[in-house]
Amino acid sequence: MKILTMLPWSDWLAFCAFFSLWVGYAWFARVRGQLDRSLIATTNAYRVKWMLQTTARDPRMLDGLITQNLSHTPSFFSSTTIIIIGGLFALLGTTDKAAELVREIPFAQPTPMLVFEFKVLVLVGIFVYAFFRFSWSMRQYTFVALVIGAMPPPEDFEAGLQDRQQVAERAGRLVGAAAETFNDGLRAYYFSFAAMAWFFSPLALVMATALVVLILYGREFRSDVLQVLRD
Secondary structure: OHHHHHOOHHHHHHHHHHHHHHHHHHHHHHHHHHHOOOHHHHHHHHHHHHHHHHOOOOOOHHHHHHHHHHHHHHHHHHHHHHHHHHHHHHHHOOHHHHHHHHHOOOOOOOOOHHHHHHHHHHHHHHHHHHHHHHHHHHHHHHHHHHHHHHOOOHHHHHOOOOOHHHHHHHHHHHHHHHHHHHHHHHHHHHHHHHHHHHHOOHHHHHHHHHHHHHHHHHHHHOOHHHHHHHO
16 A cells, blocks of 8 residues: 555546546547447447458358458467566566666656656556457357358348348447457557556656547548548
8 A cells, every 4th residue: 555655646636647548548439339330339330341241151161260360360369468468478577777777868857766666567457458358259269250151041031030130230230349359459459568668757658648539549540541441
């Protein structure tokens, strides 16, 4: 509990602003994305179209390969995140040298050792959250593969025994859920870069967090890729 008294009020305000902006933007992106078709919402529509095409294919080896390729990215990030977490724990064993290095930077704010370790632990928490999101995304892609494998043959859809649109929308929502979970983990990576600015000063943390929010907003709502997908 000593950290509660050692951390200045300016750092506490910056810390609260950091998580408020993160959670606030995540909520904004989810709600606004349904109204003003964000990048993830637009690609979700393509995922439903993909699953609609899948219902007409037999065999569905192509769709299995696509699903496998999609699962490789969260798998890579999960492995990378574990390495980063290990590196951060290793840093906790040499915080005196790391803190001394930060103090050499002209605009860096002097930080007690306990506060420095607390900031490292905040970074650990961010990457632990990212790992859980990436690993859950991986598992969701295995569910997608199961759903594709369990799809009725095209003849059943043509004969009216199964509703093609309903099956495609259910599978598309599952692929979309996996993509959104991966997006949560990737967003944590973006905000981890902002959290690194906290080692310099609380003002740097707030400014870096605001910059990350602007970058994410531009990519998810105003990017050239989004315009191409909408056309």
